[in-house]
Amino acid sequence: MTQAATAEKKNPAKKTVAKAVNSLDVSDHQATVGKNFADNAKMTMRNVNVFYDDKQAIHDVSVDIAKNEVIAMIGPSGCGKSTFLRSLNRMNDTVDICRVEGQICMDGEDLYSPKLDVVELRARVGMVFQKPNPFPKSIYENVAYGPKIHGLADTRVDLDEIVENSLRKAGLWEEVKERLHQAGTGLSGGQQQRLCIARAIAVSPEVILMDEPCSALDPIATAKIEELIEELSQNFTIAIVTHSMQQAARVSHRTAYFHLGRLIEVNPTEQVFTMPEHQLTEAYITGRFG
Amino acid sequence: MTESVNNLDKIKQSLSRRNRAEKRFRWYGRLAIFIGLAAVMVLFTDIISKGHGAFRITYIELEVTYDQDRIGVENLTDPEQLANGNWEALSKAALRNEFNDVSGRRDKRKLYGLISSGAGFDLKDRLLANPLLLGETEKVWILADDDIDTYYKSWLDGESYAARMSAKQLQWIDELHAQGKIRLQFNSNLFTRGDSREPEQAGIRGAVMGSLLTLILTLLLSFPIGVSAAIYLEEFAPRNRWTDFIEVNINNLAAVPSIIFGLLGLAIFINFFHIPRSVPIVGGLVLTLMTLPTIIITSRAAIKSVPPSIREAALGMGASKYQVVLHHVLPLSLPGMLTGAIIGMAQALGESAPLLMIGMVAFIVDIPAGFSDPATVLPVQIFLWADSPERAFIEKTSAAIMVLLSFLIIMNTVAVWLRKRLERRW
Numbered sequence A: 001m002t003q004a005a006t007a008e009k010k011n012p013a014k015k016t017v018a019k020a021v022n023s024l025d026v027s028d029h030q031a032t033v034g035k036n037f038a039d040n041a042k043m044t045m046r047n048v049n050v051f052y053d054d055k056q057a058i059h060d061v062s063v064d065i066a067k068n069e070v071i072a073m074i075g076p077s078g079c080g081k082s083t084f085l086r087s088l089n090r091m092n093d094t095v096d097i098c099r100v101e102g103q104i105c106m107d108g109e110d111l112y113s114p115k116l117d118v119v120e121l122r123a124r125v126g127m128v129f130q131k132p133n134p135f136p137k138s139i140y141e142n143v144a145y146g147p148k149i150h151g152l153a154d155t156r157v158d159l160d161e162i163v164e165n166s167l168r169k170a171g172l173w174e175e176v177k178e179r180l181h182q183a184g185t186g187l188s189g190g191q192q193q194r195l196c197i198a199r200a201i202a203v204s205p206e207v208i209l210m211d212e213p214c215s216a217l218d219p220i221a222t223a224k225i226e227e228l229i230e231e232l233s234q235n236f237t238i239a240i241v242t243h244s245m246q247q248a249a250r251v252s253h254r255t256a257y258f259h260l261g262r263l264i265e266v267n268p269t270e271q272v273f274t275m276p277e278h279q280l281t282e283a284y285i286t287g288r289f290g
Numbered sequence B: 001m002t003e004s005v006n007n008l009d010k011i012k013q014s015l016s017r018r019n020r021a022e023k024r025f026r027w028y029g030r031l032a033i034f035i036g037l038a039a040v041m042v043l044f045t046d047i048i049s050k051g052h053g054a055f056r057i058t059y060i061e062l063e064v065t066y067d068q069d070r071i072g073v074e075n076l077t078d079p080e081q082l083a084n085g086n087w088e089a090l091s092k093a094a095l096r097n098e099f100n101d102v103s104g105r106r107d108k109r110k111l112y113g114l115i116s117s118g119a120g121f122d123l124k125d126r127l128l129a130n131p132l133l134l135g136e137t138e139k140v141w142i143l144a145d146d147d148i149d150t151y152y153k154s155w156l157d158g159e160s161y162a163a164r165m166s167a168k169q170l171q172w173i174d175e176l177h178a179q180g181k182i183r184l185q186f187n188s189n190l191f192t193r194g195d196s197r198e199p200e201q202a203g204i205r206g207a208v209m210g211s212l213l214t215l216i217l218t219l220l221l222s223f224p225i226g227v228s229a230a231i232y233l234e235e236f237a238p239r240n241r242w243t244d245f246i247e248v249n250i251n252n253l254a255a256v257p258s259i260i261f262g263l264l265g266l267a268i269f270i271n272f273f274h275i276p277r278s279v280p281i282v283g284g285l286v287l288t289l290m291t292l293p294t295i296i297i298t299s300r301a302a303i304k305s306v307p308p309s310i311r312e313a314a315l316g317m318g319a320s321k322y323q324v325v326l327h328h329v330l331p332l333s334l335p336g337m338l339t340g341a342i343i344g345m346a347q348a349l350g351e352s353a354p355l356l357m358i359g360m361v362a363f364i365v366d367i368p369a370g371f372s373d374p375a376t377v378l379p380v381q382i383f384l385w386a387d388s389p390e391r392a393f394i395e396k397t398s399a400a401i402m403v404l405l406s407f408l409i410i411m412n413t414v415a416v417w418l419r420k421r422l423e424r425r426w
């Protein structure tokens, strides 16, 4: 209950949602409703708890991400979407006070086992951040960075090929092929974000995590990235956090709704937006749409 | 409706007040800058007006005969004979030859006092450079004594200072001047010689070399140590009581008066490790202690200014922490680190107090050639000259200050240029 109170203080704008919380005690909530497990799971999360110091940000989340699916994570601000996403490639390790409990596996391999090297993990699970963050190096160097540090290219020709392919897949090749050796930071915001996607896919990860990849972009750039996500889903498994429900509806196969650190509902996207199973999901969706 | 009009009036009223405040503030700023610039101008004019004379020095033309009997040397390649040779006899004879009516011991002493007491050795060097001169006669411009130099310069400027001159000497100078046998030349000795008790022979080469050697050692030690410490503290060290403690102490060290570092150096390097006094090794070690906090603090600030998003991006690509530092943090923070290092070096270059404690204040004639040769440094040389009674050292002191200031200006300009050059935008 105290958590609900602090959340309300933080987000006074979300009155509708807060009301819904009051009418339904979250701490009573037992398990996620809907289809949170999958048959052909790429990643499996079981009873995941995440703490910042003694403050719990994620409560007992269990969910699967299927191979080659796009799963969208939605929910009010501060509900723990980013925290959860970042525990999937152990980016939370870089936060001193952050602690992850429970089991997170990829292809049956425990990601938090001491035997696993995070360097390898992050090569297999790539990440695209909310704000485009290209390195202050050339476009070429940006894309070539991953292959270089992981030793994926034996020759310069190989590397050139990887760079071109990645830029092509990210839909950026035509725009930048003439200026590969100019600064990546000189591109427009949308181009920078696609550069970051190209950089992430250059190491051929199995999973790509995207944390609000379009929140800094205009509608046209957003549309391009959404198109890109659809194409990428043929080869990659994608988990995307978004604040735009239209975006979730457009790009994802399944949608997960988080609320105050709990995973409330996971269902096929169509169902979530047309007939959500859980009252909270409905409150959030209708609250947003009017 | 009326309320909004009222509001507009209020805004307009406050607007003029705000504009006035801004104008006033701008004038305060201009005044502050003016005061600063004026102070610098006064300083520079004073130093330059006092010191510019030191770049020229008085020479007297004499006819010198390299008479073998007078010198008492038979073999020009025998160092022992050369050392025992009576070289002064050459210049003295030349003077007697010029003014052949001078007699009496006192007058002769005054006459010999016209030229530098080191003139004989200069003639020796001339002869050794060209042994064929032995037995020949040639006209040579010989360095004048410092009192003559001071008088001649002041006389040329129209306000002659003759306190240390005898009537005879004044008359001789007049004669020489009338014949064009006395003149000012560029004072190359200032830049090619070490210190000397004779002002006309003293130069800053020894001090410049001493400063250079000391600074090289300081840079070689403090930059790598400082940068490594900064990187470790910023990127790798856990945040706990120990690192807090270290951080507080580094900041404290930066505020410790520099003379304390001198005492520390004396106690540790000289008394405990028995490194000899007065050498650039000790100087460099002491100045390293002093510059380390500066470099660590500026380097940490430079590392902190690298946006965290760059680190996240690299970590997210699977770079190890070491790779993040090496590939991203270090290149991006290097301009800041270099600037910090240069500013630290400039501080070290101007530092004299700690070096006094470790004996780099000794009177040293020889120009140091290595890290273990006794040496002094520029600011200490300035201190030594400023402390000397001879009038001719006044302009020398100012000249040395000018040299020191030019080094500082050059270093600071390089720092600014480097920062502009290497700075990257993201």
Ligand SMILES: Nc1ncnc2c1ncn2[C@@H]1O[C@H](COP(=O)(O)OP(=O)(O)OP(=O)(O)O)[C@@H](O)[C@H]1O
Binding pocket: A052, A057, A075, A076, A077, A078, A079, A080, A081, A082, A083, A084, A095, A097
């Ligand atoms: N580094 C951190 N230290 C302490 N608490 C944190 C940290 N990062 C996040 N939190 C807390 O964890 C909770 C979840 O945060 P998180 O960033 O995951 O939310 P989110 O769902 O991504 O929100 P948004 O939609 O605004 O991005 C919040 O209460 C937040 O205050």
Ligand SMILES: [Mg+2]
Binding pocket: A081, A082, A083, A211
């Ligand atoms: Mg977030």
